[in-house]
Amino acid sequence: MNIVIWNSRGVLKPSFQAHVRELAQNHNPALLVITKTRLGGDRAKVITDRLPFEGAIQSETIGLFGGIWLLWNSNMVEVVQLASTEQETHVEVKVLSSSLSWIFSAIYASPRSEERCILWENLAKVAELHNKPWVIAGDFNEPLSEGDKFGGRPVSLSRSLLF
Known part of the structure; x- marks a missing residue:
């Protein structure tokens, strides 16, 4: 089963929908997570x-910040939304070809460290609430080491330890 995670940097680009169709055709993902959509609500x-x-969950954005879309093929998986904030979407995934059921968390962490702390707390709470296999994927906006990034501000050891 394939899962594709894509930091789109905005979904209003003219080529966006063609890129999604190409990803779907080439990789046949059961789940597609699109982060940094910068679009929520009815327009999303x-x-x-x-x-x-066939299925889609869209998180709300804060102005032009963030946005998580979780899309799925209903002929491969059944998805039930458990919780969602601007930084995270948690679902239970049941693989239709087996009896396997697991938790999936799609993440687009805020670039602001104060808001990311809320995400870390939420993830700790989710961990306490279940004993199923759990996949967490997305953009955490926090590198663990200098080798994980190019340019920009230096890696902060204290922020990395929180992550």
Whole structure:
């Protein structure tokens, strides 16, 4: 089963929908997570309805910050939303070809460290609430080491330890 995570840096680009169709055709993902959509609400639904996936959950954005879309192929998986914030979407995934059920968390962490602390706390709470296999994927906006990034500000050991 394939899962694709894509930091789109905005979904209003003219080529966006064609890129999603190409990803879907080439990789046949059961789940597609699109982060940094910069679009929520009714406008997000209009776009996700045009994409080649039967299911979709869109998180709200804070202005032009963030946005997580979780899309899925309903012929491969059944998805039940458990919780969502601007930085995270948690779902239970049941693989239709087996009895396997697991938790999936799609992440687009805030670039602001104070808000990321809220995400870390939320993830700790989710960990306490279940004993199923758990996959966490996305953009955490916090490198663990200098080798994980190019340019920009130096890696902060204290922020990395929180992560």
